[in-house]
Amino acid sequence: MYNPYSLKGKTVLITGASSGIGKATAIECSRQGATVLLLGRNLERLTQAMEECEGTSHSVIQFDLSKIDNIPDLLGMLPELDGVVHSAGVNTKYLVKKINQERIDELLHTNYYAPALITQLLLNNKKFKKNASMVFISSISASYASVSNALYASSKAALNAFVRCLAMEIAPRGMRANVIQPGIIETPILKAYALTEEMQDFKNSCPLGHSGEPTDIALGCVYLLSEASKFTTGSIMTIDGGLTLK
Amino acid sequence: MTLDEFVKAFAAEFDDTPAEQFTPATNFRELEEWGSLVALAIISMVDDEMDVQITGADLRNSKTIEDLYNVVCAK
Numbered sequence: 305m306y307n308p309y310s311l312k313g314k315t316v317l318i319t320g321a322s323s324g325i326g327k328a329t330a331i332e333c334s335r336q337g338a339t340v341l342l343l344g345r346n347l348e349r350l351t352q353a354m355e356e357c358e359g360t361s362h363s364v365i366q367f368d369l370s371k372i373d374n375i376p377d378l379l380g381m382l383p384e385l386d387g388v389v390h391s392a393g394v395n396t397k398y399l400v401k402k403i404n405q406e407r408i409d410e411l412l413h414t415n416y417y418a419p420a421l422i423t424q425l426l427l428n429n430k431k432f433k434k435n436a437s438m439v440f441i442s443s444i445s446a447s448y449a450s451v452s453n454a455l456y457a458s459s460k461a462a463l464n465a466f467v468r469c470l471a472m473e474i475a476p477r478g479m480r481a482n483v484i485q486p487g488i489i490e491t492p493i494l495k496a497y498a499l500t501e502e503m504q505d506f507k508n509s510c511p512l513g514h515s516g517e518p519t520d521i522a523l524g525c526v527y528l529l530s531e532a533s534k535f536t537t538g539s540i541m542t543i544d545g546g547l548t549l550k
Numbered sequence: 551m552t553l554d555e556f557v558k559a560f561a562a563e564f565d566d567t568p569a570e571q572f573t574p575a576t577n578f579r580e581l582e583e584w585g586s587l588v589a590l591a592i593i594s595m596v597d598d599e600m601d602v603q604i605t606g607a608d609l610r611n612s613k614t615i616e617d618l619y620n621v622v623c624a625k
């Protein structure tokens with residue numbers, strides 16, 4: 305059957321695969337025939353996610369990405385890859401009045417340093433197969449301001465800029481890098497919003513009238529990992545139900 | 551944290567309202583400066599100083615600063 309989105313024969317690393325968007329992405333990739341490596345800290349949730357994947361060739365990697373000094377250890381745990389989805393992320397909310405160096409580091413380590421350093425590690429050690437595709441999950445926050453989001457937003461804005469430059473550097477080798485910027489997606493990360501009114505306001509102001517599901521982002525990842533997107537690189541794809549149109 | 555210390559810490563999160571205006575009986579949601587920004591600052595102060603997580607609903611259900619203090623202590 306004609307399927308330009310097939311991931312048959314591809315091996316894909318997915319960070320943050322124990323929950324939310326990363327988990328849905330692991331499941332959707334497996335449904336398209338990929339072998340998936342699910343990375344996260346919580347082994348129980350990783351295993352649960354792996355069990356929900358189609359097929360039996362998948363594996364889990366328990367790893368804490370905030371410990372950036374350990375990132376080189378990943379090398380020994382990874383086979384050659386056709387794709388990576390960087391979905392692991394944290395969203396701790398601080399008003400600017402409440403930030404300090406430790407809090408900046410905490411956000412940047414997981415959201416920016418880890419995907420940047422993993423990319424360096426994989427490129428440098430020739431872990432990518434020909435025509436590999438990398439997907440980075442950023443956020444509309446990169447350019448959509450909201451209170452107590454300065455650190456998270458700047459970590460995601462840094463990621464967007466990183467990916468565009470990366471795309472230039474890897475293009476000569478036929479490799480691609482793209483960003484997906486989700487809007488409000490129903491996952492446990494939304495607990496970071498202490499004021500439910502604020503979250504409700506976001507949802508109410510979404511032109512499509514509701515928040516998104518993890519699968520809405522996962523299927524965007526499938527597209528970007530597949531040959532269907534072979535001419536797409538350095539793009540920043542917004543999937544937000546129209547929230548940022550206004 | 552004692553109630554008096556809590557009132558002081560609560561007052562410190564306001565930029566324009568003078569600290570003397572705050573007592574345990576202050577009906578804080580009626581203060582002119584009260585709003586979602588101060589609410590977020592209070593939530594984060596309680597988290598930082600007392601290691602307790604309160605919600606927007608806890609703030610809505612408290613009338614005075616002492617009410618909120620009791621909610622925090624009960625958590």
Ligand SMILES: NC(=O)c1ccc[n+]([C@@H]2O[C@H](COP(=O)([O-])OP(=O)(O)OC[C@H]3O[C@@H](n4cnc5c(N)ncnc54)[C@H](OP(=O)(O)O)[C@@H]3O)[C@@H](O)[C@H]2O)c1
Nearest residue numbers: 320322323324325344345346369370392393443489491493
């Ligand atoms: N949901 C939204 O509305 C939304 C909107 C815009 C952008 N995003 C972005 O989407 C991505 C996924 O978020 P989500 O909504 O799916 O949230 P989630 O359900 O909370 O998932 C976050 C994932 O990141 C992993 N993770 C966090 N810290 C980690 C660390 N130090 N090491 C390894 N893994 C770590 C978690 O795994 P463990 O707990 O097992 O470590 C979990 O699998 C994030 O980058 C987030 O910023 C989400």
